[in-house]
Amino acid sequence: MHYNNIVFEVENNLAIITINRPKQLNALNQETIVELHQAFNNANKDKSIRVIILTGSGEKAFVAGADIKEFADYTVEEGTQLAANGQKILFDFVENLSTPVIAAVNGFALGGGLELALACHFRIASDNAKMGLPEVSLGLIPGYGGTQRLPQLIGKGRAMEMIMTASMIDVKQALAYGLVNYVVKQEALLPFCEKIATKISQNAPIAISVAIKAINNGVKKDVNGFQTEIVEFGNCFGTRDFNEGVTAFLEKRKADFSGE
Ligand code: DAK
Numbered sequence: 001m002h003y004n005n006i007v008f009e010v011e012n013n014l015a016i017i018t019i020n021r022p023k024q025l026n027a028l029n030q031e032t033i034v035e036l037h038q039a040f041n042n043a044n045k046d047k048s049i050r051v052i053i054l055t056g057s058g059e060k061a062f063v064a065g066a067d068i069k070e071f072a073d074y075t076v077e078e079g080t081q082l083a084a085n086g087q088k089i090l091f092d093f094v095e096n097l098s099t100p101v102i103a104a105v106n107g108f109a110l111g112g113g114l115e116l117a118l119a120c121h122f123r124i125a126s127d128n129a130k131m132g133l134p135e136v137s138l139g140l141i142p143g144y145g146g147t148q149r150l151p152q153l154i155g156k157g158r159a160m161e162m163i164m165t166a167s168m169i170d171v172k173q174a175l176a177y178g179l180v181n182y183v184v185k186q187e188a189l190l191p192f193c194e195k196i197a198t199k200i201s202q203n204a205p206i207a208i209s210v211a212i213k214a215i216n217n218g219v220k221k222d223v224n225g226f227q228t229e230i231v232e233f234g235n236c237f238g239t240r241d242f243n244e245g246v247t248a249f250l251e252k253r254k255a256d257f258s259g260e
Contacts, residue, residue, distance in 0.1 A: 001038065005021055005035050006035050006039055011194075013048055014053065014197050017052060019036070019062075026057060033089065040052065050201035051200050052097075052100070055105075055193075058106075062117060064113055065134070066144070095145075098213070100200055100212065102120060102123070102124060103116070103122070106125075106129065107130070108129070109131045110133070111132075117131075121212065122181050126186035127171055127183055131169055131179060132166065136166050204239075204241035207245075244259075
C-alpha cells in the first residue's frame with residue numbers, strides 16, 4: 001500500500017506508523033487522517049502484528065495540530081461533518097482498536113495532535129515534548145475528542161485549565177498529570193517503546209484485546225464496563241489463549257501465543 005503522508009513499517013510483530021510531514025510539523029490534514037485510518041485498519045487485521053507504535057517524523061513534533069491552512073475556511077456544516085467523520089475513522093477507531101497502540105510523543109503534541117495521542121492506549125514522551133490544546137486561542141474548541149478524553153485521563157480541573165489557558169505543558173508536568181507514562185531521552189524513545197511492545201506481545205492477544213474493550217467500556221455512557229468485564233472474562237475460558245496460558249503454566253514452560 002502506498003501512502004503520501006505516513007510511513008508504515010513492520011518489524012517482527014510490531015508495526016510502526018510515522019506521520020511524515022515534518023516541514024508542517026506533521027500537522028494533520030484530511031488526507032493524513034484517511035491514510036492513518038487505512039494503516040491502522042490494515043495493521044489491526046494482520047494477526048501477526050501484536051502492537052502498533054504511532055510517532056511523528058523529525059525531532060521537533062509528534063503532531064502540531066490539525067492543519068490550520070486546511071481548516072481556515074470551514075463553515076459550521078463542514079466543521080460538524082469533519083469532526084464527526086474524523087472522530088469515527090481515526091480517533092474513536094484507534095481508541096477501540098483490538099491491537100494495542102502506543103503513542104511515542106517525540107515533540108510537540110498540540111490540538112488534534114494531542115487528541116490523537118489521547119486516543120492511543122497509552123503515551124510515552126521524549127524529554128523535549130510539549131503538549132497542549134491551543135484551540136481556544138484560535139476561536140475553536142477541541143474537535144477530535146479532547147474535551148472528553150483529556151478530563152478522563154488527567155481529571156476535570158486540570159483539563160479545564162489546559163483547555164481554557166491554551167497553554168503547553170512540559171514533560172515534567174505531563175508525567176505528574178499521568179498524561180504520559182514515561183519520559184525518556186529522544187534517541188531512546190523508539191527503543192523504549194519497542195521494549196514495552198515486546199513485553200505486551202508475549203502475552204495473550206485475545207485477552208489483551210478484550211481487556212482494552214472492558215477498560216474502554218468503563219467510560220462509555222451506554223454500556224456497563226463491569227458487565228463487559230464479566231462477559232469477556234467468561235469468554236476467555238473458551239479461547240486458545242487461555243488453553244495455552246494455563247497449559248504452559250502447568251507444564252512449567254513459557255506460553256507461546258504465536259499461533260493465534
Ligand atoms: N497547521 C499547519 N501548519 C503548521 C501547523 C499546523 N497546526 N503547525 C506548524 N505548522 C507549520 C508552520 O506554518 C511552518 O510552516 P512554514 O511557515 O515553514 O511554511 C512550519 O510548520 C514550522 O512551524 P514554525 O515555524 O511555527 O515552528 P516553530 O518552532 O517556530 O513553532 C509551534 C512551533 C508548534 C509552536 C508552532 O508551529 C505553532 O504554534 N503551531 C501551531 C500550533 C497550533 O495552534 N495547532 C493547531 C491547534 S488547533 C477539526 C477538528 C479538530 C481541529 C480542527 C478542525 N475539524 C473536525 C474540522 C483541531 C484543531 C487544532 O489542532
